Amino acid sequence: MDLMSEVIRAVRVGVVGSRVIRQSGSRGLRFATFAGSGFHVVLTGTCWLVTADEAPVALEPGDVVLASSGAAHGLSRVPCALEDLPVAEMGQFPPAPGPFDFEFLCGAYRLEHGRAPQYLRALPDLIAVSPDYGRHPELRALVDLLRADVSGTRMGGGAALPAMLDLILVTVLRLWHEQQDTVGWPETDDxxxxxxxxxxxxxxxxxxxxxxxxxxxxxxxxxxxxxxxxxxxxxxxxxxxxxxxxxxxxxxxxxxxxxxxxxxxxxxxxxxxxxxxxxxxxxxxxxxxxxxxxxxxxxxxxxxx
Missing domain, CATH: 1.10.10.60 (Homeodomain-like)
Known part of the structure; x- marks a missing residue:
């Protein structure tokens, strides 16, 4: 039984959104708790994943952060306390112009009613994955496609966005699942x-x-x-x-x-x-x-x- 496919079907009833965010200086952004699931992909520069209870985690270009059930977190140029970061303004806005120190791509399913599926809530609140893009070029292609799509106003964007978010979420979950050797994910082969x-x-x-x-x-x-x-x-x-x-x-x-x-x-x-x-x-x-x-x-x- 492929429960991962059921996860994707469940979150599809939410509102999808994606944007590119650029940050400069020593500060970053805090993402408040929300009902749903989302991810960030570091595109350029280095930054830190900041949470309320764990030590900051260093992130490199290509690293992916999965907020499996919408837990509060932040991305910052330097290690800091989560409450020290300004809250990110939600919405689909163009990236800030001018020079920047790090850049990341966001994607999210926001469930205006209800909660993330049980399978995602059973995962750690925040998951950081460092993909081997040589072994998984499909993830690089998906990230590039999503980045290009949200950076412009191409026809069909409304239809393409949910499909690309689905594929990226599935790919990241597969990679994490492989790295964990099934620990932490329901054993769907029972x-x-x-x-x-x-x-x-x-x-x-x-x-x-x-x-x-x-x-x-x-x-x-x-x-x-x-x-x-x-x-x-x-x-x-x-x-x-x-x-x-x-x-x-x-x-x-x-x-x-x-x-x-x-x-x-x-x-x-x-x-x-x-x-x-x-x-x-x-x-x-x-x-x-x-x-x-x-x-x-x-x-x-x-x-x-």
Missing amino acids: PAIGAALREIHDDPRRPWTVSQLSAVAGLSRAAFTRRFGTVVGQPPMSYLIGWRLGYGARLLRESDATLATIAREVGYSSEFAFSAAFRREYGVSPSRFRRTPAAALLSEVAGTR
């Missing part, structure tokens, strides 16, 4: 849990119970519940609810199906039941989630920072 996950993903409308899923996995209910929690990071029913609502969010954004149809498609007996569960998870009604354009949501997010 055949029993994989079988249960496939059933959930393929047929979310079915009224699944833990007993039914444990039978699919070929395990006792107790053994299945324990193993599912270890592999996935949350109980089976919590995962099922999250998957249904995430799938519902994608249908709201990507289709014109009625709320009643979507409710049935994701396993809820009525539009009311789906709406109540959706509001608990995302903090907004399905109707508002659907009718608010992504560009407006991005403006709202930028205006609150």
Whole structure:
């Protein structure tokens, strides 16, 4: 079961953004906590990754920082305390003109409602990766493409940006996963849990119970519940609810199906039941989630920072 692909599908319901930032002098920028996931790629110069609780980490050109679940952090020309850095202004702005000491490329999925997927929340808050671009030239190509795209106003940018962010996030997660030798990432090759996950993903409308899923996995209910929690990071029913609502969010954004149809498609007996569960998870009604354009949501997010 390819859980990494499900991570990407889950964050796609958020608002995507990307920009190039240039900094000069000894200062840097602080990025406040946000709901979602993002990354930075150091393009030119050297800098330090600064967090609230850990020692600063030196970064070289080509290094990538992944904020897996939107934790607060900073990038600075010199080591410093996180609170000493000015807060970055959110939004899609052109890079500052003039000379600079370091330059980095940012990409983010901002979930205006809800949280980053459980898999990303299970990772360390901030991950620094030093890719071997000789072995992984595809990452260099992706970074160059994204940099060129956000630096201009080329046609099709709105469609290209989410695809490029998807590919960079997947590539960075793969590299980190390889470097960690599977430590810290759910073991998605567990055949029993994989079988249960496939059933959930393929047929979310079915009224699944833990007993039914444990039978699919070929395990006792107790053994299945324990193993599912270890592999996935949350109980089976919590995962099922999250998957249904995430799938519902994608249908709201990507289709014109009625709320009643979507409710049935994701396993809820009525539009009311789906709406109540959706509001608990995302903090907004399905109707508002659907009718608010992504560009407006991005403006709202930028205006609150």
